[in-house]
Amino acid sequence: MSELWVNMGPQHPMTHGLWNLRIKIDGELVLDVDPEIGYLHRGIEKICEYRRYNEVVTLMDRSCYVAGLAWEQLYFMASEQALGVEVPQRAEYIRVLCQELQRLASHLIWYGAWVQDLGLMTPFLYSVRDRDLILDLFQSFTGARMTYEYMRVGGVRNDVPVGFSDKCRKVMDWIEDRLKEYEALCDRSDIFLKRTVGVGILKAKDCIRNGVTGPMLRSAGVARDLRRDRPYSAYPELDFEVAIHDGADAFGRYRVRMEEMRQSIHIVRQVLDWLDKKPGPVLAENVPRFVGTPSPPPGLELYVKRRGFPKGRGFSAMEEPHGEALAYIINEGAEHPYRAKLRSPVFVNISAAKEYLVGYRVSDIPVIMGSVDVCLGEADR
Amino acid sequence: MTEAKRTARVVNHINEVDNTEPEVPFLEIEAVRAKEFIPVAKETLMGLISRGTDDVTLPFFNWAQRNSPYPLHIGLACCAIEFASAFGARWDGERFGILPRSSPRQADVLIVNGTVTWKLSHKIITLWEQMLEPKWAIAMGNCATGGGPFRTAYSVVPGVDKLVPVDVYIAGCPPRPEAMLDGVLRLERLIRERRG
C-alpha cells in the first residue's frame, strides 16, 4: 500500500482560515490526521498584559472575528468579576441581544461557506445578504460592521437608538422566512443528504472525552448548553430550548445550528420586548478609575497606585457560537491584567480531528471540517 | 539589476557555442518580471518578435490584465470576512472581473487580508513565487499594511511589505467592502498607467 502525507492548507479553499491539515492517505482513504495551527497566532494573551482593561476590547473583537461581541462579553464578564463591578440590568439585556444577533450572524456565514464547499454556490450569496442585514443593525448601535469595541467594564458603551426595536423585528421576521428556504434547499436534496448523513461521526462518549463542545456535542445527543446549565447575564429570565440531534454526523450539526438560529430569533424577540419597557443605565457607576484611557495625569499616578485596584481573579464561561469558551483573568491590583487566559472551543474541536476524520475519504474532508465550523482567529489567538 | 534574491538570471545556452560544461543548470529562472522578459525573449528568438508589435500587443494585454484581476483565494483573518462580503450580493465584486482563484498558478493578485505571522511568512513567500508574472500584491487592512493592532506582538510580521512587494495599501480595520473594491480599482488604474 502506498501511503502519503499530504498538506491540506494553509492556503486551501476548504480551510476558511489558516491552518494546515496534514492527512496520511492511501488513494482516497484517510488513514491518519495531524492538524497544525498557529499560522494566525498573534499573541493576544501577551498583549493583554500590556493594555488596560478597556483597551483590551480591540483584541477580543479580533480574536474571533465572526463572533466578536461574544468574546468581548466573555472577557468583560471575567474582568468584572476580577474587579468587583456589577453590571446594570439593561446592559445585561443589551449584551444578550448582541450575543444572539452574533450567533445568527456567525451561523449564517458558516452556512454560506459550508455549502459553498459542498458545491452549492448560490446559498452563500443569500446568507451573506442576510448577514449584511444583521451587520447593518450592529452598525446602527455600535458603529461598526465587524470589530465593534462596544462593551466596556461595567456594561456597554451606549444604549440602542430609538427605533431600533422595529428595525430589528423586521429583520428577524425576514430571516425566519429565509431559514425555511435554506432548509428546503438542503434537507430535500438527495445529494446533500448522501454527502452529509453518516459522515464525520463523533459519538457522545468520544465528544466528552475529547473536550468537544458546542453544536458538535449537541448533535451527538448530549444536551449541554451553558446558557441553560450555568446561566449568566440575563439568560435566567429568558425562555428558549436547547437544540439537540442524535445523528452525531455532519447533517446533525447542520440541523442543530439551523435550530439554534430559530431559538436565537425567539430570544431576540423576548429581549426586544423587555428593552422596550424598561429604560435604565447601561454602564455601571462603581467602575474603578482608569480602566481605560486616558492615563491618570502625572500627579495622580501615585494616588492611583496607592489606592490601587482591588486584587482578584475572574472566571467566566459562556456558550459561544462555536462551543464553550472560558476566560480567566488574574488582576494583581494594576491597571493591566496580570494574566488573561482564554479557552477557545475551536482549538479543542480541531484537536479531536483524528477521531472524526480517519476512515473517510478525502472528498469528505471539506464536508466534515466545514460542519465543525472552524474559526482560526480564536483557535490561535 | 536589483538585489540578489530578486534578479532574473536566464542562462542562455543558444548564444554560447563553446563546448564547455555550463556551471549553472540550464534555464535557472528565479523571478522573471514581464518587463525584463520581453527584451530577453527578443534577443533569444532572434527577431521573431519585432519591437513594432509591442505597440499593438501591449495595450491589449494591459486591457485584459486590468479588467480581470484574479485574486488568490486566501483568507488570513478578519479582513477575509470583509473580502468574502465583497463578493456577496450587496457589493458584487465579480462585476469588476474579480474572480477568486484557488491555485496561485492561476491568480494575478495576492490580496493579503489579515495578520501575517512569522510562521506563515515562508508560505506567503512561496505562494508569491508560485504566482506567474505579471502579478501584483495588495495589502488589505491595517495588519497587512503595518502590523495593525498586533504590531507589538512577538509573532507578527509588521507589514507584509517586508515579504512581498506591495502595490496598493488599503487602510482599515477591517476596511469596508467598498474600500476593498476601491483598492482593487486603484490597482486597475495603476495597471493602466503601466506602473504595475
Add this chain to the structure above:
Amino acid sequence: MTDTRSIWDQLLVKVQEKFKSDIISTSSRPGVLAILKVRPESIVKLCTFLRDTCTFKHCAMVAGVDWKDRVEVLYHLWSDAFKGYLELTLDLPAEDPHVASVARVWPGASWHEREAWDLLGIRFDGHPDLRRVLMPEGYRFHPLKKSFELREPEELEVKSRHV
C-alpha cells in the same frame, strides 16, 4: 438545584477526606464549585478519581500562570451532573517546571498542555506528543513568561526581502 448543591457539598467533604494528604487547601469563589490546591505529585491520581467517581468527565481548560518565583497550573473541570466547574491549582518551581500529564485521563487536555509547554515552558511528563502548537517548530523562547518582554518592532532589524 439545592439538592445537587447539598450532594456536591457532601461529595466535596468525602474527596477532601480521601485525599487528605494531597489537597493542601480548599477555597471558593462565586461561579465555581470549589478551588482545590493540590500537590503536583498526586494530580493524576486525583484527576482519575474525579473523572471516574465524581462525574467530572470534561476537562475544560489547563492553563499556566507565570509568577516570578513559581509557576501555577490551573485545571478547570466540568461535571454534567453538578453543572459547575471545579478548579484545581498547583504550584511548580520556576526553574524547569514539570508535572505529570493528564492527557491520558482526558484526551481533550492534550492540546491545552501543548500550549502551556509552548507558551510557558511547563513540561508535562507522559504526554503522548509534546511539541509546539502555536509557535513554529524550533522557536527558542516561551513567549508568555514574564521575562520575555514585548518590544516595538522598530527595534528589530527586519531586512526587506526586495528592493
